[in-house]
Amino acid sequence: MTQRFTEELRILAYEHHDECVSCGYKFQEGDTSHLGYDVDDKPLYVCDKCSNKLLETALRYFFQNRPYEIPPDGSKLWRYMDFTKYVSMLSTKGLYFTRADCFQDTFEGAKGLxxxxxxxxxxxxxxxxxxxxxxxxxxxxxxxxxxxxxxxxxxxxxxxxxxxxxxKQTYINCWHENEHESEAMWRLYSSILDYAIAVRTSYKNLYYALGRNPSINIGRVKYIDFQKKYAGVNNSFWYKRKCFEYEMEVRAIFMNINNPNKGEIIPCDLSILVEEVFVSPSASSWFIQLVNDVNEKYGVKIKVSPSELIQEPFY
Ligand SMILES: [Zn+2]
Incomplete structure (x- = not known):
């Protein structure tokens, strides 16, 4: 085994984690998966039966299911935030990942009670x-x-x-998975509701906006009853307590063992990431204009819409 990993091979293995790219066989826990290159140096990620297609084997490993579920490509993801954080996202052209020990939830990374x-x-x-x-x-x-x-x-x-x-080595960026806007999320994730913003993307666009980076895992959080269960040895950042179930969280996670900072900004293609921007249901019209002005200043063409919650009823 040569342990030679090109970026293409890593992306291939990440995107096709569950199946042999040659015959489509669905790996079971304990199977061996083979990473390497064919005669034309094209990367391959294959099962035992197809391993004869490899001219060079970079690595073999025992297959394990991902500890998290990946949402469907088009699944809608929301990030509710204060205006200042929105401006910071535009000016840095990046997404802020918080170090796991800096979250309010002290159970981040916990194995159990x-x-x-x-x-x-x-x-x-x-x-x-x-x-x-x-x-x-x-x-x-x-x-x-x-x-x-x-x-x-x-x-x-x-x-x-x-x-x-x-x-202290795990960095996380959180999203709320929902087909629709959420009244509760507006309140939870803004310090001043009048100046809150919600950015909407999809699973696929988040993955592509972050550059199809195989070092960043994106998936759904699982909510478990810690009274009866443990989060496991290596996968605890994918588990939260049942009391957070309303968050319907999808998170992006990466490890960095050499960073003393409490957060890290990861470059992100905002033209891919942001499908639409909504302003708070209690925002004034001048605030929508301000958001549009800021977008223009940073050269991003993003549709800004009022919250759908302010639409009027009839009786
Ligand atoms: Zn195969």
Whole structure:
């Protein structure tokens, strides 16, 4: 295995994660998937049966399902924000990703409830003990009972420390998935409702606007009952408590282990990203004009509409 990864190969494997690009076989957990290049150096991501098409194998790995679900391409995504954040998006031509430990929700990256930690620890201590006692073929088992215990505890400690550390290495940008505008979201995500903005995009446009970057994972958050469940070892940023279900969140996530900042702006093609901009239902007409003026100043041609919530009823 050459471990040679071109950008094209990474994008191919990201976009076709679930299936062999040659025969369309749907991978099952535990299958081997093969990444590499054919005789013309064209990238390939294939199953066992099609692996003979590879002239060069970059990597093989055990297939695992994504920890999140990808919304349909046309699924509508909304981001409600204050006017200042909107202007910042235009001026930086980028999307702001917040570091996971800076969110208000202290459960970001949490594996479970503290009261259930003992059970979790017990499970992983057992898991590590067994792993130490049963080394892979060719490796000699050479620990005393005391030492097995010591090593298992050290691994458990590393696991916990890794979880804390990952909160400082994970950056997240959040969207609300909804076919329609949401009255509640206007209130939740604006500090002054009169000057709030909502940007609407779609899953596909968000992915393309961020440059089809295979290092940025975009998917739906899963809402689980932490009383009964854990979020898992590596996928905890895709899980939130049931009490946040109303957010219907789709998030974009990437890791950066070398960034001390509390957030990072990722360049984004706004002409692809922004399908439409809405102004708050309580905005005055001069505010719509202001948003249009700002758009013009930054050279972006975006349709600005009043909130659909202000349309009048008849009885
Ligand atoms: Zn195949």
């Amino acid at each position: 503290k009261k259930n930690k003992e059970k979790w620890d017990k499970f992983y201590l057992y898991f590590f003990r067994e792993a130490i006692k049963n080394p892979p073929k060719g490796h000699e088992f050479r620990y005393s009972g005391n030492e097995v215990e010591k090593q298992a505890k050290r691994l458990l400690n590393d696991l916990e420390h890794g979880g804390e550390l990952r909160k």
